[in-house]
Amino acid sequence: MEPILKIENLxxxxxxxxxxxxxxxFNVYPGEFVVxxxxxxxxKSTLLRCMNRLVEPTNGNVIFKDKKINKANSxxxxxxxxxxxxxxxxxxxxxxxxxxxxxxxxxLGYTNTIKGSLGIFSKKDITEAEEILARVGLSKQKxxxxxELSGGQMQRVGISRALSQRPRLILADEPxxxxxxxxxxxxxxxIYNICTEDKITAIVNLHQVEVAIKYATRIIGIQNGxxxxxxxxSQLTDKVIDExxxxxxxxxxxxx
Amino acid sequence: MSExxxxxxxIYSLNRNEDNNEMIVKPKKDFFIKGVLIFGCLFFLxxxxxxxxxxxxxxxxxxxxxxxxxxxxxxNISEWAYVLPAAIExxxxxxxxxxxxxxxxxxxxxLAAENLAPNKWVARIVKxxxxxxxxxxxxxxxxxxxxxxxxxxxxxxxxIAVHSLGMLIKVFAQSVEEMDGxxxxxxxxxxxxxxxxxxxxxxxxxxxxxxxxxxxxLEIDIGESTILGLVGAGGIGWELMRAMRSxxxxxxxxxxMVIFVMIFSVExxxxxxxxxx
Amino acid sequence: xxxxxxxxxxxxxIRDIRQRKRVQxxxxxxxxxxLTIWSALGTDFSVYEVFSGLGLISNFVFIDLLPPDVxxxxxxxxxxxxxxxxxxxxxxxxxxxxLVLSFLAAGTTTPHPIIQVVxxxxxxxIRNIPGxxxxxxxxxxxGIGVTVGTLSLILGSVGFLTRVFADTLEEIDTxxxxxxxxxxxxxxxxLAQGVFPQFIPGFVAWSLYNLELNIRAxxxxxxxxxxxxxxxxxxxxxxxxxxxxxxxxxxxxxxxxSTEFLTSKIRERII
Numbered sequence: 001m002e003p004i005l006k007i008e009n010l011x012x013x014x015x016x017x018x019x020x021x022x023x024x025x026f027n028v029y030p031g032e033f034v035v036x037x038x039x040x041x042x043x044k045s046t047l048l049r050c051m052n053r054l055v056e057p058t059n060g061n062v063i064f065k066d067k068k069i070n071k072a073n074s075x076x077x078x079x080x081x082x083x084x085x086x087x088x089x090x091x092x093x094x095x096x097x098x099x100x101x102x103x104x105x106x107x108l109g110y111t112n113t114i115k116g117s118l119g120i121f122s123k124k125d126i127t128e129a130e131e132i133l134a135r136v137g138l139s140k141q142k143x144x145x146x147x148e149l150s151g152g153q154m155q156r157v158g159i160s161r162a163l164s165q166r167p168r169l170i171l172a173d174e175p176x177x178x179x180x181x182x183x184x185x186x187x188x189x190x191i192y193n194i195c196t197e198d199k200i201t202a203i204v205n206l207h208q209v210e211v212a213i214k215y216a217t218r219i220i221g222i223q224n225g226x227x228x229x230x231x232x233x234s235q236l237t238d239k240v241i242d243e244x245x246x247x248x249x250x251x252x253x254x255x256x
Numbered sequence: 257m258s259e260x261x262x263x264x265x266x267i268y269s270l271n272r273n274e275d276n277n278e279m280i281v282k283p284k285k286d287f288f289i290k291g292v293l294i295f296g297c298l299f300f301l302x303x304x305x306x307x308x309x310x311x312x313x314x315x316x317x318x319x320x321x322x323x324x325x326x327x328x329x330x331x332n333i334s335e336w337a338y339v340l341p342a343a344i345e346x347x348x349x350x351x352x353x354x355x356x357x358x359x360x361x362x363x364x365x366x367l368a369a370e371n372l373a374p375n376k377w378v379a380r381i382v383k384x385x386x387x388x389x390x391x392x393x394x395x396x397x398x399x400x401x402x403x404x405x406x407x408x409x410x411x412x413x414x415x416i417a418v419h420s421l422g423m424l425i426k427v428f429a430q431s432v433e434e435m436d437g438x439x440x441x442x443x444x445x446x447x448x449x450x451x452x453x454x455x456x457x458x459x460x461x462x463x464x465x466x467x468x469x470x471x472x473x474l475e476i477d478i479g480e481s482t483i484l485g486l487v488g489a490g491g492i493g494w495e496l497m498r499a500m501r502s503x504x505x506x507x508x509x510x511x512x513m514v515i516f517v518m519i520f521s522v523e524x525x526x527x528x529x530x531x532x533x
Numbered sequence: 534x535x536x537x538x539x540x541x542x543x544x545x546x547i548r549d550i551r552q553r554k555r556v557q558x559x560x561x562x563x564x565x566x567x568l569t570i571w572s573a574l575g576t577d578f579s580v581y582e583v584f585s586g587l588g589l590i591s592n593f594v595f596i597d598l599l600p601p602d603v604x605x606x607x608x609x610x611x612x613x614x615x616x617x618x619x620x621x622x623x624x625x626x627x628x629x630x631x632l633v634l635s636f637l638a639a640g641t642t643t644p645h646p647i648i649q650v651v652x653x654x655x656x657x658x659i660r661n662i663p664g665x666x667x668x669x670x671x672x673x674x675x676g677i678g679v680t681v682g683t684l685s686l687i688l689g690s691v692g693f694l695t696r697v698f699a700d701t702l703e704e705i706d707t708x709x710x711x712x713x714x715x716x717x718x719x720x721x722x723x724l725a726q727g728v729f730p731q732f733i734p735g736f737v738a739w740s741l742y743n744l745e746l747n748i749r750a751x752x753x754x755x756x757x758x759x760x761x762x763x764x765x766x767x768x769x770x771x772x773x774x775x776x777x778x779x780x781x782x783x784x785x786x787x788x789x790x791s792t793e794f795l796t797s798k799i800r801e802r803i804i
Contacts, residue, residue, distance in 0.1 A: 410586075
C-alpha cells in the first residue's frame with residue numbers, strides 16, 4: 001500500500017537556535033491511527049505543524065499523497081491543507097460566531113474568497129455541517145454562540161470543523177489536554193470512531209500513555225526532537241516508556 | 257485508565273436521544289445592534305447632507321493643501337529664539353496646571369467618593385461641580401479666564417487646572433469607590449479616624465491608580481497647552497497662530513515639528529513610566 | 534549555622550531594597566517639586582494674583598456671563614447641531630479609514646513589516662499634532678467652514694483609532710488564526726471570519742469613545758474657523774456678548790453629557 005504521508009529527514013530549528021526536530025523519518029499508511037507520545041517540549045506540536053506547514057520545516061521533505069508540502073507555493077499549500085483536518089488543544093473556535101458557522105469554517109478552503117469572507121456558504125455545505133453536528137450530538141447547540149459551550153462540546157465543534165473539510169488525514173494536537181476525564185474519553189471515542197468509520201487516517205499527539213495504548217494502531221515516541229520508538233502498542237514496554245519520559249511518567253490526566 | 261472507563265460507554269446511543277427532541281429554532285438575531293447600525297448609517301448620511309460640504313472646494317482645497325505642504329519645506333528654524341522659549345512656556349503651563357489639579361483633587365476626590373464622603377449630598381455636589389469643570393473644554397475655560405485676568409500664561413494655567421481638576425476628581429473618586437470595602441471597615445473597627453483611614457488605608461491602596469491617571473492627565477495637558485496660545489493664553493500655539501496668519505509657512509512647519517516632538521516624546525516617556533508602574 | 538547566615542543576608546537585602554525605595558521616593562518628590570517651582574517661575578504664577586483675580590472672575594461669571602440669554606438658543610441650535618454632525622461624520626469616516634490602516638499596522642495581520650512601520654509612523658505624526666492645530670493649518674487651504682472642522686476631526690480620529698485598533702488586533706488569540714489557516718482558508722477569509730469577529734467588541738467600544746472625543750473637539754474647532762458652536766463662542770467673546778456665550782456653553786454641556794450617556798448605554802448593550 002502507498003503511504004498517505006511520508007516524512008523524510010525532517011529538521012526544524014527555530015530562529016532562536018532551539019532544535020525542535022532532527023532527522024525525523026516515517027511513513028503513515030491509509031487507515032492508521034497513529035499516536036505520537038513524548039514529554040512536553042519534545043517537539044510533538046512542531047512535528048504536527050510541519051505536516052500542514054503551519055510551521056516551516058528547516059530541512060527535509062513532508063510528502064502528502066505524492067505532493068511535497070514543503071516545496072508547494074502558497075496556493076498549493078492551501079489546497080493541501082483543505083484535505084488535512086486539524087484539531088487543537090485549545091479548540092480555537094471563534095467565540096462570537098455560532099457553532100454552525102464555526103463548523104462551516106472547514107469549508108472556507110473550498111469556497112470562493114469573497115463569499116467565504118462574508119460567511120455565505122452553499123446549501124449543501126450547510127446541510128452537511130448540520131449532519132456532522134448531529135453525528136457528534138450537538139444538533140441542539142448549532143445556533144448557540146461558541147463561547148456558551150462546555151469544553152467537551154467545544155472540542156466536538158473543533159472535530160466537526162475538521163470533518164467538514166472532508167479530510168483524508170486528521171491531525172490532532174493534544175485534543176484532550178484541556179478536558180476533564182469524562183469529556184476526554186468522549187472526545188477520544190469520537191475521534192477514533194469517526195476516523196474508523198470514514199476511513200480517515202489520524203495522527204494524534206497525546207500526553208497520556210494509557211490513552212495512547214487504548215486507541216492507537218501504532219505509537220511513535222519522540223524525545224528531544226528525535227523518534228526513539230515506532231511500533232505497535234503491544235511493543236511499548238515499560239522500559240521504553242521510561243526511556244521516552246526519562247522516568248518521568250506523566251499523570252493520567254492533567255489536573256485543571 | 258479507570259477514570260476514563262467510568263463515563264458512559266456508548267456515546268452514540270446517548271446522542272440519538274438528544275436528537276429526538278423538538279425542532280431547533282433558529283434564534284432571532286439581536287435587533288439592537290442592527291438598529292444602532294442602521295440608525296448610525298442614516299444619521300451619517302443626514303449629517304453629511306446637513307453639513308452641506310462644498311465638494312469642489314474640498315478638491316481645490318486638497319490641491320492647495322499639498323501645494324502649501326510643498327511650500328512649507330524646508331522648515332525655517334531661524335525663529336528658534338522665539339519658538340523654543342514659547343515651547344518651554346507651554347510645558348510649564350501644563351506641569352503647573354496639572355500639579356495644581358492633582359493637589360486639589362486629592363482633597364476633593366475623597367469628598368466625592370460615596371464610600372468616604374461625610375454624606376451623600378456632599379458627594380453629589382462635589383461630583384456635579386467636577387462634571388461642570390470636566391465637560392467645558394480647556395480652551396473655553398481659557399477664554400473665560402482671559403476675560404477675567406488678561407492675556408498671558410496665567411489664564412492657561414488656570415484653564416488647565418480647572419479642566420483637569422474635573423476629570424481627576426471623577427477618576428480618583430472612582431478608584432476610591434472601587435476599593436474593597438472590607439479594608440475601610442477593618443480600620444474603622446480598630447478605631448481609626450477618617451483622616452487616618454484615608455492616610456493609612458485608602459491612599460496606599462489606590463496610589464498606583466492615582467499615579468497612572470496623573471501621568472495620563474499630564475500627557476493630555478501637554479497636548480492641550482500647545483493649543484492654548486491660539487486664544488492668547490501663552491505658549492507655542494500663539495507663535496503658530498502668528499506664523500500662519502502672516503503666511504510664513506516655513507516657520508509654521510518648524511513650530512508644528514516642535515509641537516510634534518514635544519507631544520511624541522511625552523507619549524514615549526509615559527509609555528515607559530506605565531511599564532514601570 | 535549556614536541557614537542563620539543566609540537569613541541575615543536576606544534581612545540585609547530587604548533593608549537594602551527598602552532604603553533604595555526610600556531614596557527613590559525622595560528623589561521623585563524632589564523632582565516633582567523642582568519642576569513645579571520651575572514652572573511657577575517660568576509662567577510668573579503668583580498665588581496673590583490668582584486670589585486677587587478671584588474677585589474679577591466671580592464678577593465676570595455672575596454679572597457678565599450669567600444668566601444665559603435663552604432667547605439666543607434658537608440661533609445657537611443650528612451651530613450646536615453642526616458640531617454634532619461634524620463629530621459624527623469625523624468618527625464614521627475616521628473609523629473606516631482606521632479600520633483599513635490598523636490591519637496594516639498590527640503585527641498579527643500586516644502583509645509586510647515595512648508597511649507596518651510606515652503606517653505606524655504616519656499615524657503617529659497625525660496623532661501627535663493636536664486637532665486644533667490641524668484645523669489651523671487646514672484653514673489656510675480650505676478657507677473657513679465646516680469642511681476644515683470635519684477634515685481635522687477625521688484626521689484626529691484616524692490617528693487615535695488606528696493605534697487602538699492595531700493594539701486590539703495584536704491582542705487577538707493567534708491559535709484561532711492558526712486553526713483557520715489549517716483549513717486552507719485564504720488571507721482575506723482568515724481576516725473576515727477569524728480576526729474580525731474577535732475584533733468587533735473593541736472596534737465598537739473604541740469607536741464610541743472616539744465619538745465622545747470628537748464631540749468635545751468639535752465644540753472648539755470653530756475657534757480657528759472650523760464652524761460649529763466654537764465659532765459662535767469665539768464671536769460672542771469678541772463682541773462682548775457674554776450671555777450668549779454662556780448659553781452656548783450650556784448647549785455644549787448638554788451635548789457632551791447626552792453623548793456620554795448614549796454611548797455608555799450602547800456599549801453596555803453590545804459588549
